[in-house]
Amino acid sequence: MEEFLRAEHLHKVFSSGAEKFTAVDDVSLSLQHGEKLAIIGESGSGKTTVARIIARLIEPDGGRIILGGKDITKTKGRELRQVYGVMQMVFQNPVESFDPRWTLGDGICEGLLNHGYARAEADKECRRLLSMCGLEEDFARRYPYEVSGGQCQRAAIARALALSPKLLILDEATSALDVTVQAEVLSLLDSLHRELSMSYLFICHDIALVQDFCHRVMVMHQGKVVEEGNCDHVIRNPQQEYTKRLIDSVLQ
Amino acid sequence: MTGQRIPTVRKPKVRKNNLRLKLAFLACLALLLLLASFFSEYLTPYDPYLQDLTIAKAPPSSEHWLGTDRYGRDMLSRVIAGSRTSIFASLLLVGFIAVFGSLIGILCARSGKWLDTFLMRTADLFLAFPGLVFALAVAAVLGGGVHNAIFALAAISWPKYARLSRSQTLAISALPFMQAARMGGCGSLQLVWRHVLPNISGPILVTAMLDIGTMMMELAGLSFLGLGAKPPIPEWGSMMSETRNLLPTQPWITLAPGFAIFFSVMVFNLLGDTVRDYLDPKNRG
Structure with a gap:
């Protein structure tokens, strides 16, 4: 397999006043074409910050991001728009990831219209995407507060797929959903992965969820990567004390 | 359990229709007030400046519906003519500070650190002035008059919108x-x-709507103190101020502009409230 995403020595410090907090400390990762990589860790471990740095939603204080062989650490404007055609993100809270004044359909079409689709084409594509994610066409006319969390997250996945990205960053995309809906969304993501052969960067705090879903796992603690490797291997033979505790907490 | 229907959330249709009706009614009233203030010179039955001392302080009659003031000027004509200054000026003032303040606020929130700090500290500076003292200072430097009163009010009121839109x-x-x-x-x-x-836009619009009433009161207040409109220009605040000693004997002369202020402020305040309810997406179906 060929490398698709590489992040090198990412570093991010948040400061409020005189206090400084290192959220991401020298994190490097690489993701192959079609691979599913999970980043796990407790809240505050810096996994979401890593995802946001890679998605170019926050600026890193150091390090490089290489996507498809191109350095995107400093891209801006039109080039960044092109990057977002390749890389998309699904957020933790589905309802908040849609503008409350817009219908789900308008939200899904926005990216298409920004990338030069005509309105009618975009509407057609939106219907196709909704049905691909298991939603009926009339969901396009609904507002985010009129649908359930699971339905809204499906619509958010449809929006992320609109520009046919090669990399999907799933930032706790199933954490806000209840267990049965979580399973449905995961199986949707699994079937989409088979159909569209995308790469997933799966940010999650639940190690049990990751085991069946991802190829590789990276464990983060206090901004650092403490362990990395094949999912089964890491879960069966954790080398680090922190990983052991993380696994034990799920087993309990 | 079979065959039991899953309960669904019923949309509050009746409330929504009521809200729409209320909004339409208040918007019509506000529009009427605005039209009246805009075309006030065509609506006055008499010249609001025409003095006739033979009918001074006349009580309401079929010829002069609201009576006359101490110089025999028709009160109805003066109240209608006064709406130009009172309503139109407040509306322009609020429109300007709402747009200007909001733009500054958005700029602060979306821009870098130093511009945000600079503009917000400037806003704090203006907020620190007590309104009346600032108006007095403006009147002392630039002289009295409606324009300077509006300027003074604008200078101390825009930071509210900047703060609101920034947050x-x-x-x-x-x-x-x-x-x-x-x-x-x-x-x-x-x-x-x-x-x-x-x-x-929802919170800003509501604040602006509620501010129209407040600004009308403040302008009237400044005029009442002699810092706004100068006699003989008909303005509700200054009209009340001029005639306040007639309240025990000829109350209609003072009460007519007072009621005009009360009614307009109430209409715009209620409209502001209703617009807020209407703009709340949860009240839409």
């Missing part, structure tokens, strides 16, 4: 849908135009 913009900007829109290829201006403005 609203910051709150909206932190929500995931802004990031999703950015990842959908929106530039900074598109983000502001499509997502920030529509989402913060």
